[in-house]
Amino acid sequence: MRGLQEKVIIVAGGATGIGAAVAERLAEEGAEVVIGDVNITRAEQTAATLRDLGGEVTALEFDITNEESVRDLVETVITRHGRLDGLHANAADLSAATFGADDNAVNVPIAVWDRTLDVALKGHLYLVRHAVPKMIAGGGGAIVHTSSTAAFMGEPLHVAYGVAKSGVTALMRHTSARWGKEGIRSNAVAPGLTRTEVVLAEAAERPEWHEQVRDSIHATRLGLPSDIASAVSFLLSDDASWITGQVYSIDGGQLLR
Numbered sequence: 001m002r003g004l005q006e007k008v009i010i011v012a013g014g015a016t017g018i019g020a021a022v023a024e025r026l027a028e029e030g031a032e033v034v035i036g037d038v039n040i041t042r043a044e045q046t047a048a049t050l051r052d053l054g055g056e057v058t059a060l061e062f063d064i065t066n067e068e069s070v071r072d073l074v075e076t077v078i079t080r081h082g083r084l085d086g087l088h089a090n091a092a093d094l095s096a097a098t099f100g101a102d103d104n105a106v107n108v109p110i111a112v113w114d115r116t117l118d119v120a121l122k123g124h125l126y127l128v129r130h131a132v133p134k135m136i137a138g139g140g141g142a143i144v145h146t147s148s149t150a151a152f153m154g155e156p157l158h159v160a161y162g163v164a165k166s167g168v169t170a171l172m173r174h175t176s177a178r179w180g181k182e183g184i185r186s187n188a189v190a191p192g193l194t195r196t197e198v199v200l201a202e203a204a205e206r207p208e209w210h211e212q213v214r215d216s217i218h219a220t221r222l223g224l225p226s227d228i229a230s231a232v233s234f235l236l237s238d239d240a241s242w243i244t245g246q247v248y249s250i251d252g253g254q255l256l257r
Helices: 017-028 040-052 067-081 110-137 159-182 197-205 207-216 225-236
Strands: 008-012 032-037 056-061 086-089 141-146 184-191 247-250
Touching: 008 017, 008 067, 008 110, 017 032, 017 040, 017 056, 017 225, 032 040, 032 067, 040 056, 056 067, 067 110, 086 110, 086 225, 110 141, 110 159, 110 184, 141 159, 141 225, 159 184, 184 225, 225 247
Parallel strands: 008 032, 008 086, 032 056, 086 141, 141 184, 184 247
Antiparallel strands: none
């Protein structure tokens, strides 16, 4: 892809899963990647693996629910690299205690609701708030959020997750509309069921659910983290320089939207 070579890009939530795959693809394309994650041990392991493959990758610990921590992440990147060209906002709490307890609107525990929105929506706001001014100062930049098919489907469970992902879409379009003339492009990817570590662990417990999802899509397989990484990398690249305010569904044709 054109225009990723030597660009400085933060992958927020890049220790594992989709974020780790995005970091790998960006490093392959020649970007200077900073993995930000609350799980610094896994983030450093991922960064070390990618460095062994020849990538320019470092890891920084940060907590997306803490605005000061988000600000420090961005400031550290500016101090070390001199600029910020791109951001992949990928963080969400998919733990059993949060996503696993995310029920319907009548039954969802308020603590689960708050935690979900703190990570998957308010945290994305913090990233935009602190990354955009730095990008504008450097001449512009690109942001890609991870949304979800859950933002567009009415599901009987996981109400907080769906609301958070819908909010991410609105935040992305606000950013595009407000700062597009100042060189900021903002887009989102909406993955369908993707075979990350978390999903594979759940598949072992609920194989019938995975079969139902597989039957609902128009492709021969479920998604891989690398499928999402390809789309994110494209949207961060100069090849996508006239694309902004859009959501790309990467879901094997599940939604056909």
